[in-house]
Amino acid sequence: MALSLGSTFALSLASPFSALPGQAAKRPSISSSAAGKIFLNAKNIEKKHLHQFQKASKVLAYYGLTNPPYKLDALEPYMSRRTLELHWGSIHRGYVDSLNKQLAKSTLYGCTMEELIKTTFNNGNPLPEYNNAAEIWNHDFFWESMQPNGGKLPWGGLLQQIEKDFGSFSNFRDDFVQTAITFFGSGWVWLVLKTNEKKLSIVKTSNAVCPLVWGDIPIINLDMWEHSYYLDYKDDISKYVNNFMDHLISWHSATARIVRAEAFVNLGEPKIPVA
Amino acid sequence: MAFRTLLAKKTLSLASSFAPASSSGDRWLGASLRQVRTLTVAALPDLPYDYGALEPVISGEIMKIHHQKHHQTYINNYNKALEQLDAAIAKGDASAVVQLQSAIKFNGGGHVNHTIFWQNLKPTNEGGGEPPHSTLGWAIDTNFNSLEALIQKMNAEGAALQGSGWVWLALDKGSKKLSVETTANQDPLVTKGATLVPLLGIDVWEHAYYLQYKNVRPDYLKNIWKVINWKYASEVYDKETADDTL
Numbered sequence: 001m002a003l004s005l006g007s008t009f010a011l012s013l014a015s016p017f018s019a020l021p022g023q024a025a026k027r028p029s030i031s032s033s034a035a036g037k038i039f040l041n042a043k044n045i046e047k048k049h050l051h052q053f054q055k056a057s058k059v060l061a062y063y064g065l066t067n068p069p070y071k072l073d074a075l076e077p078y079m080s081r082r083t084l085e086l087h088w089g090s091i092h093r094g095y096v097d098s099l100n101k102q103l104a105k106s107t108l109y110g111c112t113m114e115e116l117i118k119t120t121f122n123n124g125n126p127l128p129e130y131n132n133a134a135e136i137w138n139h140d141f142f143w144e145s146m147q148p149n150g151g152k153l154p155w156g157g158l159l160q161q162i163e164k165d166f167g168s169f170s171n172f173r174d175d176f177v178q179t180a181i182t183f184f185g186s187g188w189v190w191l192v193l194k195t196n197e198k199k200l201s202i203v204k205t206s207n208a209v210c211p212l213v214w215g216d217i218p219i220i221n222l223d224m225w226e227h228s229y230y231l232d233y234k235d236d237i238s239k240y241v242n243n244f245m246d247h248l249i250s251w252h253s254a255t256a257r258i259v260r261a262e263a264f265v266n267l268g269e270p271k272i273p274v275a
Numbered sequence: 276m277a278f279r280t281l282l283a284k285k286t287l288s289l290a291s292s293f294a295p296a297s298s299s300g301d302r303w304l305g306a307s308l309r310q311v312r313t314l315t316v317a318a319l320p321d322l323p324y325d326y327g328a329l330e331p332v333i334s335g336e337i338m339k340i341h342h343q344k345h346h347q348t349y350i351n352n353y354n355k356a357l358e359q360l361d362a363a364i365a366k367g368d369a370s371a372v373v374q375l376q377s378a379i380k381f382n383g384g385g386h387v388n389h390t391i392f393w394q395n396l397k398p399t400n401e402g403g404g405e406p407p408h409s410t411l412g413w414a415i416d417t418n419f420n421s422l423e424a425l426i427q428k429m430n431a432e433g434a435a436l437q438g439s440g441w442v443w444l445a446l447d448k449g450s451k452k453l454s455v456e457t458t459a460n461q462d463p464l465v466t467k468g469a470t471l472v473p474l475l476g477i478d479v480w481e482h483a484y485y486l487q488y489k490n491v492r493p494d495y496l497k498n499i500w501k502v503i504n505w506k507y508a509s510e511v512y513d514k515e516t517a518d519d520t521l
Contacts, residue, residue: 090489184377186481225438226485231485
């Protein structure tokens with residue numbers, strides 16, 4: 001199953017830059033980090049686009065809408081099917097369509113979503129594509145931060161790290177819930193691994209801002225835009241957050257993410273008991 | 276009710292530092308002879324119409340939650356922040372004073388903005404949606420060419436606003452010019468210019484329309500003009516533009 005984590009896939013197309021008969025092969029100039037690779041979402045590619053790639057000398061980037069890793073009614077009764085139909089099917093899809101429309105006229109192509117976000121954030125002076133790109137990534141991350149029969153407790157190394165950085169799991173939980181309840185406006189609440197301080201931390205971001213732009217590694221996020229909870233909870237943010245913590249949060253995803261993060265951030269030697 | 280409780284609290288704390296207190300009954304007497312600084316807190320204004328009166332443009336369900344829950348919460352949190360501010364000022368705790376500013380701006384702004392918003396709306400059978408005439412009407416034609424152009428501009432800016440915020444028809448007290456402004460979250464219009472006065476404000480937070488219009492904010496914006504209270508906007512305009520004819 002495609003656990004996208006916001007990244008896209010490298011497709012090995014049959015020599016996309018191969019020359020048409022009678023023409024010299026022209027390699028388009030793409031950034032070195034994406035050199036030679038085209039990132040596309042496998043689900044949404046059509047034969048027509050494949051054909052166009054083989055003929056075109058310009059690389060066009062398209063992003064696709066990834067499905068949540070569960071059916072739309074799988075999170076009931078904590079997040080209704082209707083909410084997901086609108087939130088994913090309409091709002092998230094809307095961001096994808098908008099970004100693709102913008103990219104059709106832009107020079108930003110051949111990037112992974114993460115690269116696109118960092119580039120378009122432009123050090124705090126965001127380009128117009130930023131909002132759409134970041135919201136696509138944030139929502140992909142959000143669907144995967146939840147699961148049916150979620151909640152309960154993390155385990156193993158992740159639990160140890162939480163206990164180390166927050167004192168106890170319940171401290172972390174209270175902190176997270178408080179941050180969400182006192183949120184001003186639209187945005188997201190995150191559990192991130194701070195790369196410089198090498199510890200877990202709770203951060204809040206406004207609107208579409210994603211901690212990737214600061215080089216931190218997100219572990220879990222919670223959508224605090226009103227569209228995320230209004231149909232199910234109206235203005236009862238407390239109930240929404242508590243249900244998220246108790247029944248939806250996917251510690252499986254969080255564990256996978258922190259395991260990957262440890263390849264980039266040294267969290268120290270594991271305490272292996274000596275026999 | 277909250278006001279009286281606060282008054283009692285303030286009175287008690289001041290009296291205890293001066294008057295020899297034997298029983299709580301005596302404190303009232305001692306305190307009433309002194310100058311007590313009282314804290315005026317905000318209260319939820321009543322809507323000048325029923326919750327369902329703006330249907331089918333804005334549903335009664337939305338109006339009820341918007342007024343009784345959202346606006347009330349802003350007021351409660353604003354009052355709490357005011358109390359804390361008062362205590363911090365009394366103690367001379369400058370960093371606490373500064374730290375409270377964002378809560379005051381957000382919750383106080385929410386209270387200010389929504390108070391204006393309820394006045395900006397009127398049921399259609401009471402004049403809601405009726406276009407502005409005379410002074411404001413001419414000013415709109417001068418500044419925007421036509422009412423339709425103004426509405427289109429406000430709708431475009433409202434729809435383009437990312438996240439939560441407000442779209443305003445603003446009057447600059449100094450230049451007497453009209454303009455369309457947007458503010459983020461609950462920032463009041465004055466954050467865009469100290470001389471700006473709000474004639475109309477449209478709440479584009481999702482809570483203002485989501486239950487009815489879902490994520491189609493443009494539909495909400497298109498329809499809300501049917502219940503906009505231009506009479507109120509005209510009154511504010513006339514008052515502000517008449518002020519300097521002294």
